[in-house]
Amino acid sequence: MLNETATYLNQYVDVVPGGQPVVSLVSFMAFAIIFYTIIMALFRSIKLMTSKTKTTLDDHLIKNLRRPMKWISVILAAYTALQMFYPEFNLWGHGTDQIFTILFIIVGTYTIDKIFCALLDWYAEEMAPKTDSKFDDEIFPLFKKIGRALVYVIGLTVVFNQLGIEISALIAALGVGGLAVALALQDTLGNFFAGVHLLADRPIRPGDYIKIEGTDVIGTIEEIGWRSTKIRTWDNNVVYVPNSKMSSSILLNYYNPGEEMSYAMSFGVSYDDEPKEVIDALKEALKRTSKETEKIVEPENSVVRADKFLDSAIDYKVIVKIPVYGDRFGVQGEMTKQIFYVFQERGITIPYPTHTVYMNQEKKAEETRKKLKGKQKGKKKSA
Secondary structure: OOHHHHHHHHHHOOOOOOOHHHHHHHHHHHHHHHHHHHHHHHHHHHHHHHHOOOHHHHHHHHHHHHHHHHHHHHHHHHHHHHHHOOOOOOOOOEEEHHHHHHHHHHHHHHHHHHHHHHHHHHHHHHHHOOOOOHHHHHHHHHHHHHHHHHHHHHHHHHHHHOOOOOOHHHHHHHHHHHHHHHHHHHHHHHHHHHHHHHHHHHOOOOOOOEEEOOOOOOEEEEEEEOOOOEEEEEEOOOOEHHHHHHHHHHHEOOOOOOOOEEEEEEEEOOOOHHHHHHHHHHHHHHHHHHHHOOHHHHHHEEEEEEEEEEEOOOEEEEEEEEOHHHHHHHHHHHHHHHHHHHHHHHOOOOOOOOOOOOHHHHHHHHHHHHHHHHHHHHHHOOO
């Protein structure tokens, strides 16, 4: 049928201004419109049939496949027009069939990429919210990039094979080049795989409040990237820590297993005050602090006790539960203020650091030195 159509149109080539090129171009446009119309009609039919389904997978597929189908209709139209009017077309030693085979492989690779993206977008939208784990939310962007790159690498390999390029030699060259690149980017690749480890093992997550042991870095994790982890400190500065450092360090996670945590405060009180009275005063200060800040969880379960003897005071511990680690500043400050007022009301002393010097010890030492000198003089006379 295609040959008959070509024979029929060739009868009018000499009549049409511009000759065969114009006729072939008009035929290409006509075929492109016909193929595109057929494909879009097919899409509308499929969309109508899938509109009543509960899943959104079909919607994602239809949306992502529209553009590849447009390219397929254009390539089909070009192939048909060339076969009709230029069957012996040759480009750099490659015939029409080979050229369009390569074009279809490229478009097919693009189509597979779009299907892959549609599947991941559907999972992220419909399935991921139903899971308790946040792993898929964190690893999916990285997995998507790697998967798309792999699709295009495979497509490029097939194209090279069609062009007659020796793939084994290319793979060997890429292997040597990859080794050189790996050595040059050793630190970068170390950070990348450390980031994958952090996302997979999940000792920390975005939103966690952490401290890196052995450093002054403490704050909220905002993002775990492919090279570094972004941490916002309590004074609103941003610290970028290499993932290799994060992976090899001891991390204190204040939000794991939960955000609520116990917080211990120490206060020194004079030896002259009765411990029972001091504990009652501390409980009163704790009650006022809880009322003022509203940052103490279950204040009735807080612990107030005498802890240890210091040089000039008895150390008392007040252990409370706070909603998040960052609330410790407000609770500590308010507790200190309320203790000052309550102790002042009840006559309890907050001692200054003091040292007692016993002068009689100095007199005894002087007497000892005099006795030693006297004995030494007696030995000299006898000699």
